[in-house]
Amino acid sequence: MTVCASKGIQNKTYSCKMSRAADRLKVVVNHLDRPSSFVQASTSGQNVTYYQPQALRYSFDNDLLSTEQRISYEEDGFLLIKGLVSGEDIDRFRVAFERICRREVQVPGLVVMRDVSIAKSEFVPNQKAISKLQDFQEEPELFRYCSLPQILNYVECFTGPNIMAMHTMLINKPPDTGNKTSRHPMHQDLHYFPFRPADRIVCSWTAMEKIHRQNGCLVVLPGSHHGTLKEHDYPEWEGGVNKMYHGVRDHDPNHPRVHLEMEKGDTVFFHPLLIHGSGMNQTQGFRKAISCHYASADCYYIDVRGTTQENIGQEVKEIAARKYAVNDVTFEVHHISAGVIQYTSNTLLINCVVCNTVCFVCGIGYLGCKGPSGARG
Ligand SMILES: CCCCCCCCCC(=O)SCCNC(=O)CCNC(=O)[C@H](O)C(C)(C)COP(=O)(O)OP(=O)(O)OC[C@H]1O[C@@H](n2cnc3c(N)ncnc32)[C@H](O)[C@@H]1OP(=O)(O)O
Numbered sequence: 001m002t003v004c005a006s007k008g009i010q011n012k013t014y015s016c017k018m019s020r021a022a023d024r025l026k027v028v029v030n031h032l033d034r035p036s037s038f039v040q041a042s043t044s045g046q047n048v049t050y051y052q053p054q055a056l057r058y059s060f061d062n063d064l065l066s067t068e069q070r071i072s073y074e075e076d077g078f079l080l081i082k083g084l085v086s087g088e089d090i091d092r093f094r095v096a097f098e099r100i101c102r103r104e105v106q107v108p109g110l111v112v113m114r115d116v117s118i119a120k121s122e123f124v125p126n127q128k129a130i131s132k133l134q135d136f137q138e139e140p141e142l143f144r145y146c147s148l149p150q151i152l153n154y155v156e157c158f159t160g161p162n163i164m165a166m167h168t169m170l171i172n173k174p175p176d177t178g179n180k181t182s183r184h185p186m187h188q189d190l191h192y193f194p195f196r197p198a199d200r201i202v203c204s205w206t207a208m209e210k211i212h213r214q215n216g217c218l219v220v221l222p223g224s225h226h227g228t229l230k231e232h233d234y235p236e237w238e239g240g241v242n243k244m245y246h247g248v249r250d251h252d253p254n255h256p257r258v259h260l261e262m263e264k265g266d267t268v269f270f271h272p273l274l275i276h277g278s279g280m281n282q283t284q285g286f287r288k289a290i291s292c293h294y295a296s297a298d299c300y301y302i303d304v305r306g307t308t309q310e311n312i313g314q315e316v317k318e319i320a321a322r323k324y325a326v327n328d329v330t331f332e333v334h335h336i337s338a339g340v341i342q343y344t345s346n347t348l349l350i351n352c353v354v355c356n357t358v359c360f361v362c363g364i365g366y367l368g369c370k371g372p373s374g375a376r377g
């Protein structure tokens with residue numbers, strides 16, 4: 001616990017000694033919705049201000065994060081942990097990915113995506129045409145990523161102890177074809193998620209190889225998670241844009257950007273309101289990352305009608321209706337923890353928004369589920 005004497009603030013000599021950390025803490029506290037996390041206490045002859053890390057808004061104190069790390073997440077909305085996932089694990093994920101690409105395995109519920117400039121061309125699909133896998137919860141080797149104890153230990157700092165895996169991805173950013181479609185527009189992930197509270201949702205994103213600006217690293221706007229969910233829509237890009245890759249309509253072009261260059265196994269945890277995206281892959285390699293969005297089991301679904309999320313909700317419904325030949329997909333507002341998971345001994349299950357059961361088919365229940373009647377729980 002950091003303790004500083006507030007009495008000295010009136011005193012010039014003392015105020016010079018006020019550490020930069022204390023100044024940063026004040027800034028952090030000003031961002032909080034909650035009452036100040038500085039507590040004034042009178043002691044013999046002087047006022048003492050105790051800083052209470054447990055009052056921080058975005059994270060819990062579970063003895064894993066240092067105060068510095070917690071403050072960094074409060075301020076910036078992301079936290080990068082070096083070398084969190086072993087090279088051996090990553091190599092196993094890569095093998096599992098390649099088996100899917102070679103169509104050696106069929107994975108129920110898996111969404112396989114190709115880059116728009118490839119999907120819309122005469123290009124003959126092969127494994128190099130796959131730019132993303134989503135909803136791999138039925139592929140045991142890939143899903144192992146979501147249950148890695150060292151990942152869950154960090155996730156718990158942001159969600160609390162009862163954790164749900166809501167959405168999984170393996171992103172295989174292809175070499176850009178020249179149309180700049182390998183870019184991912186700046187967005188907030190919360191746009192895609194009809195559940196709250198946002199502060200109890202976190203993404204873990206692990207580099208599967210060295211990722212740098214040339215091959216399209218993540219770009220984040222630090223501190224943007226302090227804002228609200230913004231309107232998103234398709235960016236007006238000449239070369240086309242991938243389906244459902246919405247971007248924030250307006251964000252301050254002068255907001256500082258940070259390029260997250262990462263080594264294999266490095267993992268970044270970020271808040272769902274953090275504005276982020278990724279640049280073009282200007283190399284000939286396929287830039288790989290694996291990620292999972294987690295939420296607290298106390299999260300609840302919201303009705304997106306009349307909100308900025310209505311457009312993506314509608315698009316998802318249309319795709320679900322086309323893909324699964326159902327017209328009656330409705331997203332009901334309910335409390336997720338009806339049928340949920342406890343995270344004990346690193347066991348992780350998934351709850352489905354559509355069928356309202358623990359569901360291994362569709363993660364967030366958007367694209368893989370057959371709808372309320374035909375749902376597989
Ligand atoms: C619900 C999303 C949840 C995300 C939450 C996490 C937030 C994290 C931040 C993000 O990742 S934001 C981006 C989220 N969106 C996606 O990840 C989109 C994922 N892609 C897909 O779901 C599928 O690739 C897609 C539904 C777009 C297509 O799958 P299909 O199996 O229907 O493809 P199919 O090969 O049958 O092609 C159907 C049509 O779509 C076209 N298509 C395929 N891939 C496309 C593409 N990438 N972009 C545009 N169009 C595409 C394809 O050309 C064809 O057009 P036509 O009907 O005109 O012939």
Ligand SMILES: O=C(O)CCC(=O)C(=O)O
Pocket residue numbers: 171173184189205216217218276277278289291
């Ligand atoms: O991997 C990327 O290039 C972008 C991923 C991303 O923006 C996301 O996971 O939300």
